[in-house]
Amino acid sequence: MSHPITTDDSREIVRVDAIVKDFRPGLGLRAKRVLHEVSFAVREGEIYGFVGPNGAGKTTTLKILMGLIRPTSGNATILDCDVTETGFREHIGFLPENPYFYSFLTAEEILRFYARLSGVGGRDRDRRVQALIELVGLGDARRERLSTYSKGMLQRVGIAQALIHDPKVVFLDEPMSGLDPIGRKDIRDIILRLKSEGKTVFMNTHILNDVEMICDRVAIIVKGRIRHEGPIREFMNEEAMRSDIVLAHLAPEVAEQLGAKFSARVQTVGEQVEVQVMDGQVRDLLKSALEAGAEVLSLSPNRISLERIFLEAVEQGEQADGSSAAERGAPAC
Amino acid sequence: MLNSGSRIWPIATNTVREAVRHRLLYTLLFFAVTMIGFSVLIASLSYVEGERIIQDVGLASIRLFSVGIAIFVGIGLIHGEVERRTIYTILAKPVTRSEFLLGKFLGLLLTVWLQLCLMAIAFVAVSVLVGAGLDLGYVAAMLLVGVELMVIVAVATLFSSFTTPMLAAFFTLGIYALGHLSRDLYSLGQASDVPAVKQAATLLYRALPDLESFNLSTQAVHGVAISGAEVGWASLYGVAYSIALLILASFIFHRRDLE
Ligand SMILES: Nc1ncnc2c1ncn2[C@@H]1O[C@H](COP(=O)(O)OP(=O)(O)OP(=O)(O)O)[C@@H](O)[C@H]1O
Numbered sequence: 001m002s003h004p005i006t007t008d009d010s011r012e013i014v015r016v017d018a019i020v021k022d023f024r025p026g027l028g029l030r031a032k033r034v035l036h037e038v039s040f041a042v043r044e045g046e047i048y049g050f051v052g053p054n055g056a057g058k059t060t061t062l063k064i065l066m067g068l069i070r071p072t073s074g075n076a077t078i079l080d081c082d083v084t085e086t087g088f089r090e091h092i093g094f095l096p097e098n099p100y101f102y103s104f105l106t107a108e109e110i111l112r113f114y115a116r117l118s119g120v121g122g123r124d125r126d127r128r129v130q131a132l133i134e135l136v137g138l139g140d141a142r143r144e145r146l147s148t149y150s151k152g153m154l155q156r157v158g159i160a161q162a163l164i165h166d167p168k169v170v171f172l173d174e175p176m177s178g179l180d181p182i183g184r185k186d187i188r189d190i191i192l193r194l195k196s197e198g199k200t201v202f203m204n205t206h207i208l209n210d211v212e213m214i215c216d217r218v219a220i221i222v223k224g225r226i227r228h229e230g231p232i233r234e235f236m237n238e239e240a241m242r243s244d245i246v247l248a249h250l251a252p253e254v255a256e257q258l259g260a261k262f263s264a265r266v267q268t269v270g271e272q273v274e275v276q277v278m279d280g281q282v283r284d285l286l287k288s289a290l291e292a293g294a295e296v297l298s299l300s301p302n303r304i305s306l307e308r309i310f311l312e313a314v315e316q317g318e319q320a321d322g323s324s325a326a327e328r329g330a331p332a333c
Numbered sequence: 334m335l336n337s338g339s340r341i342w343p344i345a346t347n348t349v350r351e352a353v354r355h356r357l358l359y360t361l362l363f364f365a366v367t368m369i370g371f372s373v374l375i376a377s378l379s380y381v382e383g384e385r386i387i388q389d390v391g392l393a394s395i396r397l398f399s400v401g402i403a404i405f406v407g408i409g410l411i412h413g414e415v416e417r418r419t420i421y422t423i424l425a426k427p428v429t430r431s432e433f434l435l436g437k438f439l440g441l442l443l444t445v446w447l448q449l450c451l452m453a454i455a456f457v458a459v460s461v462l463v464g465a466g467l468d469l470g471y472v473a474a475m476l477l478v479g480v481e482l483m484v485i486v487a488v489a490t491l492f493s494s495f496t497t498p499m500l501a502a503f504f505t506l507g508i509y510a511l512g513h514l515s516r517d518l519y520s521l522g523q524a525s526d527v528p529a530v531k532q533a534a535t536l537l538y539r540a541l542p543d544l545e546s547f548n549l550s551t552q553a554v555h556g557v558a559i560s561g562a563e564v565g566w567a568s569l570y571g572v573a574y575s576i577a578l579l580i581l582a583s584f585i586f587h588r589r590d591l592e
C-alpha cells in the first residue's frame with residue numbers, strides 16, 4: 001500500500017498491519033476469508049472514515065481492534081498497545097453497531113455502571129453521567145428503563161457510554177444509524193467537538209455525506225480489501241470542489257454572462273437558473289448575481305466525487321473477485 | 334490486579350439486579366415456598382413422625398429448587414451477554430474477560446444464596462409452626478447446600494462460557510446427576526478386578542464433583558451429630574473445586590471469538 005504524502009506527521013494512534021480474518025462457518029466447512037491483509041493507520045487528532053458497502057468487513061475490523069475477535073494473522077495496536085491487552089482501554093471509547101444494553105437499567109444507572117468499569121470515581125462519576133445525558137439529549141428519559149427506549153435513544157446511550165470516561169480515542173460503528181436528522185447533526189457536532197478537543201475518532205459508515213462533512217482521512221474497503229486510502233481532499237478532484245447554486249429572477253442573458261465570466265456551467269430550468277461553479281468563485285458570482293437582482297434559492301457544495309470513487313471501488317472489487325474466481329477455475333454458476 | 338474488585342463488583346451487583354428485576358424468579362421462589370408449605374399438609378395427614386417428614390420434604394424441596402434456579406439462570410449467564418451483545422461495550426472498558434466471568438459468577442452466586450436464605454426462612458417458619466425441633470445440624474445442612482450451589486453455579490458458568498443454553502443445561506444437569514453418583518461409581522470401580530477400570534473410576538471420581546459430600550439432610554433430619562470438621566472440609570473442597578472450574582472457564586473464554 002503506497003502511503004499518500006501528507007503534511008502531518010503526527011503520532012500514529014491506531015496501527016493495523018496486514019490483518020487477515022477467516023471465519024469458520026462450522027465443522028468441515030471451508031473457512032471464509034473476510035479480511036485480506038488489511039493495513040492502515042490513524043493519526044492523532046484526526047477523524048478517520050472507514051467506508052465500504054454492506055458486508056465489506058468494517059465491523060469485523062472494529063471487533064478485532066476492540067479485542068472481541070482475534071485476527072487469523074497480522075496484528076493491530078492502539079496507543080502502541082496490542083489490542084488484546086486491557087489496560088489501555090481506559091483511554092478508548094467504543095460504540096458498537098446497533099448497541100444494546102442491560103434493558104432492566106435506566107440511562108443513569110447504565111452510565112454509572114460504565115463509569116465505574118472505566119475507573120471514573122466518586123463525585124466525578126455523577127458529574128460525568130449528568131453531563132453526558134445532557135450532551136446526547138436524553139434528559140427527559142434519564143430515569144426510564146432502557147427496555148422502553150427507541151432505537152435512536154439506545155444509539156444515544158451508546159454514544160454517552162463511549163464518552164463517559166473522556167477517552168482519547170473513540171471508535172464508532174455506524175454512529176448515525178437509527179437517528180433522525182436532528183440526531184445526526186447532534187452526533188456530527190459531538191464528533192467535531194471531540195476533534196477540537198484533540199481526540200482521535202475512527203468511524204465506520206456507509207453514509208458518504210457524513211464522511212465528506214467531517215472526516216479528515218478516508219479508507220474505502222470492499223470485500224475485505226482496502227481499495228483507497230488517503231486524506232479526504234485527495235478524493236475531491238476539481239469537479240468535487242464545485243458548488244451548485246440555484247437562482248431565481250435572473251434574466252437568461254445575464255446568466256449567460258455570469259457563466260462566461262466565472263467559467264461556470266449554467267442551466268435554465270423553467271424560472272430557475274442552476275449554476276455550477278468552482279468553490280473559489282462562489283462569493284464573486286453570488287455578488288454579481290445579487291447585484292443583477294437575482295434571488296438565491298439554494299447553495300450546496302457539490303461533493304459527488306467520493307461517491308464516484310466509492311462506486312468505482314465497489315465495481316473494481318466485484319471484478320477482481322470475479323476474475324480470481326475464474327482463475328481458480330470455479331464453476332460459472 | 335488491585336483494582337480488579339472495582340470492576341468485578343459492579344458486574345456482580347448488576348447480575349443480581351437483573352435477577353431481582355426478573356419476574357420469572359419470583360414465580361420459582363413462590364413455587365418453592367409453596368412446596369415447603371405443602372409439606373405441612375402432607376405431614377398433617379400422616380400419623381407417625383409428622384415433623385420429620387415436613388423437614389425431610391422441606392429440605393429436599395429447598396435443594397431441588399435452589400439447584401433448579403441456579404441451573405436455570407446459570408446456563409444463559411455468559412451466552413446471553415454475547416448473544417445480546419451487551420458484552421461488547423463492557424469488554425471495551427478496561428475489564429478483562431476473567432474479571433467479567435468472575436463478576437457474572439459472583440452475581441449469580443449471590444442471587445441463589447439470597448434465594449436460599451428466603452427459603453431457609455420459610456423452612457424455619459414452618460418448622461416453628463408445627464413445633465418441629467431445630468438445631469445446629471440444620472444450619473450445617475443449609476450451609477452445605479450453599480456450597481453445593483456454588484459448585485453448580487461454577488459448572489453452569491463454565492458451560493455457558495462456550496456453548497448455547499440448551500447444551501449448557503444438558504451438560505450441567507449431567508454433571509449434577511453424575512456428581513451425586515460419583516461416590517457410587519467410585520466404589521463400583523474399585524470392586525472391579527481389572528486395574529484399568531479401577532484407575533478410570535478413580536480418575537472419574539477426581540474429575541467429577543463429589544456432590545454427596547454436601548448432603549447433610551439425612552443427618553440433620555435424624556439428629557445425627559455433624560462435626561465442624563466435616564462441614565469445614567466439605568466447604569473447602571467446594572471452594573477449591575469451584576476455583577478450578579472458573580480457571581478452566583476463563584482459559585476457554587479468553588480464547589473465544591465473541592461474535
Ligand atoms: N461470525 C461470522 N461468521 C461467518 N461470517 C461472518 C461472521 N461475521 C461476519 N461475517 C461475514 O463477514 C463479512 C463482513 O461482515 P461485517 O459485519 O464486518 O461487514 P460490515 O462492513 O460491517 O457491513 P455493514 O455495513 O452491513 O455493517 C460479511 O460477509 C459477513 O457475512
Ligand SMILES: [Mg+2]
Nearest residue numbers: 058059060097
Ligand atoms: Mg457493520
